[in-house]
Amino acid sequence: MCCMPSSKEWRSNERGQAAEGTRERILAAAVAEFGAKGYSGARTAGIAVRAGVNQQLISYYFGGKQGLLDELRRRWQEVQAEIVPPGASFAESLGAYLDATLDRPDWAGLVVWQALGDCPYADAEEGKRQAGRQREAMAAAVDEARRRQVDGEIRAGLDPAFALLAAYAIIFAPVTMPQFVRDILGSDPLSSETRQVLRTQLIKLLTED
Structure with missing residues (x-):
């Protein structure tokens, strides 16, 4: 029988899932903000409000507005291919x-x-x-x-x-x-x-x- 994950491993998994959920909320908010206002008109503060997260998390996960755009471009290429x-x-x-x-x-x-x-x-x-x-x-x-x-x-x-x-x-x-x-x-x-x-x-x- 496989060993059960330790409490430390469970906490690590939960943190990983929470981080991934936060990233996805930020990306969804960024699509809405960019789609409505364009890159020039969009603000990370507005994206943070849409996502319901602290604005600093955008820099933490994506390095800022440009990083968000680059990740969205990558994902859209995947969508287009299918x-x-x-x-x-x-x-x-x-x-x-x-x-x-x-x-x-x-x-x-x-x-x-x-x-x-x-x-x-x-x-x-x-x-x-x-x-x-x-x-x-x-x-x-x-x-x-x-x-x-x-x-x-x-x-x-x-x-x-x-x-x-x-x-x-x-x-x-x-x-x-x-x-x-x-x-x-x-x-x-x-x-x-x-x-x-x-x-x-x-x-x-x-x-x-």
Whole structure:
């Protein structure tokens, strides 16, 4: 029979679990703060209030606001890698990206702020490398869209690059233009009703002749 953990080991495990819980609360608060205000507008004091922790813990666990942003970037890359299941069609991919965006509106807001240039890198050279990787990823996405068009998944005669741009604009609209979405569609931007309308009409727009 395995030995039972000592009281010291139990306390150590409990402290570890408590620390991990605190880290996760801080990260969740940071996503909400960055998503709403951008990196420049966000304050560690506001993040601490959202998380219900002492502000000094942000420096302790992450080294400050930049460290928080770096960790969130790392986690978003992990999320992105799992959004579209292997072998998904173009229509299925659109739906998966729509769900990922509207399920995580704070994360989507952070992505928008980064696209606007408001989420700096601690290392300027790393920022340049990431910008280059982003351009390469977008170029690869356009090439993939061209292939899918040849395979009949994207409407013939439609510019594949425009198809991608339109998809991004519509998928992010509930986050970037919530009032427009509400006024035009007559429903809450993040509601299941709005999601279904966007999914159905986006697929019709880009895939059906």
